[in-house]
Amino acid sequence: MVDIKKLKELLKDEPSYRLRQAEKAIYKDFVSDWSIVTTLPLRLRDKLQDELTLGIPGKFFPSGKEDAVKALITLDDGFSVETVLMRYKDNRNTVCVSSQIGCQLNCLFCRTGKLGFKRNLTSEEIIDQVLFFSRYLKGRDNFITNIVFMGMGEPFLNYENVIGAIRILNDKNKFNIGARRISISTSGIPDKIKMLAKEELQINLAVSLNAPDDEIRSRLMSVNKIYPIKGVLDSVKFYTEKTRRRVMFEYLMINNLNDCTSHAKELSKLIKGMLCFVNLIPYNRDPDCKNNDLKPSTKERISEFKEILRTSGITVTERFRFGRDVRAACGQLAYEKKL
Numbered sequence: 167m168v169d170i171k172k173l174k175e176l177l178k179d180e181p182s183y184r185l186r187q188a189e190k191a192i193y194k195d196f197v198s199d200w201s202i203v204t205t206l207p208l209r210l211r212d213k214l215q216d217e218l219t220l221g222i223p224g225k226f227f228p229s230g231k232e233d234a235v236k237a238l239i240t241l242d243d244g245f246s247v248e249t250v251l252m253r254y255k256d257n258r259n260t261v262c263v264s265s266q267i268g269c270q271l272n273c274l275f276c277r278t279g280k281l282g283f284k285r286n287l288t289s290e291e292i293i294d295q296v297l298f299f300s301r302y303l304k305g306r307d308n309f310i311t312n313i314v315f316m317g318m319g320e321p322f323l324n325y326e327n328v329i330g331a332i333r334i335l336n337d338k339n340k341f342n343i344g345a346r347r348i349s350i351s352t353s354g355i356p357d358k359i360k361m362l363a364k365e366e367l368q369i370n371l372a373v374s375l376n377a378p379d380d381e382i383r384s385r386l387m388s389v390n391k392i393y394p395i396k397g398v399l400d401s402v403k404f405y406t407e408k409t410r411r412r413v414m415f416e417y418l419m420i421n422n423l424n425d426c427t428s429h430a431k432e433l434s435k436l437i438k439g440m441l442c443f444v445n446l447i448p449y450n451r452d453p454d455c456k457n458n459d460l461k462p463s464t465k466e467r468i469s470e471f472k473e474i475l476r477t478s479g480i481t482v483t484e485r486f487r488f489g490r491d492v493r494a495a496c497g498q499l500a501y502e503k504k505l
């Protein structure tokens with residue numbers, strides 16, 4: 167891990183511009199070796215080389231089908247987390263970062279949830295995922311344009327560290343990724359949605375709705391038993407009124423479970439008039455998953471569903487699937503512990 171607290175400690179007796187130079191080397195030049203940071207005097211380069219690693223141990227798994235790469239990054243305590251780079255044809259390079267090792271919420275459809283929860287990631291461990299791909303893209307004369315917190319874990323159950331990481335990503339002197347290019351996806355924790363509304367950050371909020379009523383949603387997402395739909399939608403209304411920013415409702419398309427005409431009509435009624443749009447996500451089946459018999463919706467069902475939302479005046483998009491061949495798609499990320 168690139169330990170910024172330690173960097174500050176090591177440079178505490180130096181003039182403050184030394185820290186700025188070192189941070190520029192890390193966050194703007196994406197160096198992985200202090201010896202090439204010639205803005206620093208040799209004495210400091212040597213000290214940092216000896217005492218502060220810039221190495222981020224990890225492996226790449228490129229998709230053979232889409233322009234996506236999964237990375238497995240090893241943390242200091244032996245856990246590995248997955249993160250994904252998606253390269254779009256319009257030159258966007260989006261990194262999907264993880265915020266926790268595993269997830270406590272155990273949604274029926276999600277592989278991460280099946281693995282259980284180990285711990286929160288620190289802001290630095292979240293940032294390392296972005297650094298890892300920044301270095302990869304630098305070697306290809308390219309750079310990261312967008313960040314989505316849609317990897318492993320529930321970002322709002324690790325709120326402080328996620329916001330801390332976002333401030334570093336957004337900082338002009340660090341990654342300088344515009345807030346409007348950063349998105350958080352949550353399973354819907356109302357008090358944290360309201361807290362985000364007050365942060366005065368121009369980031370995008372996505373809420374995993376996945377069902378038009380509490381009965382179906384609780385079956386899919388046990389978190390709905392604690393925070394049912396009404397409270398989630400009330401907090402989203404508070405958010406949109408305060409920020410004037412459009413919220414994305416993510417909606418997983420599962421065959422015969424939540425993808426019927428009646429569901430589309432119910433969903434339209436539920437969110438009508440809200441400052442929002444719906445992003446339909448074709449369900450990715452986990453090849454190992456034996457404890458559910460969920461199947462993805464057919465293309466026809468997805469088209470019909472879209473059409474009903476559209477005629478009700480709701481904007482709707484469909485998510486492109488990236489990297490299923492390397493298990494990098496939504497809901498397929500995992501972690502490991504090497505002893």
Ligand code: SAH
Nearest residue numbers: 276316319320351352353374416450496497
């Ligand atoms: N915990 C957060 C963020 C990570 S999940 C959340 O739940 O929003 C990011 C998105 O992936 C969510 O919208 C979730 O509904 C979706 N997802 C989870 N498992 C999936 C699967 N098997 N197929 C497709 N999308 C899935």
Ligand code: SF4
Nearest residue numbers: 269272273276279319
């Ligand atoms: Fe956790 Fe999100 Fe997966 Fe649900 S979908 S188990 S909240 S990571």
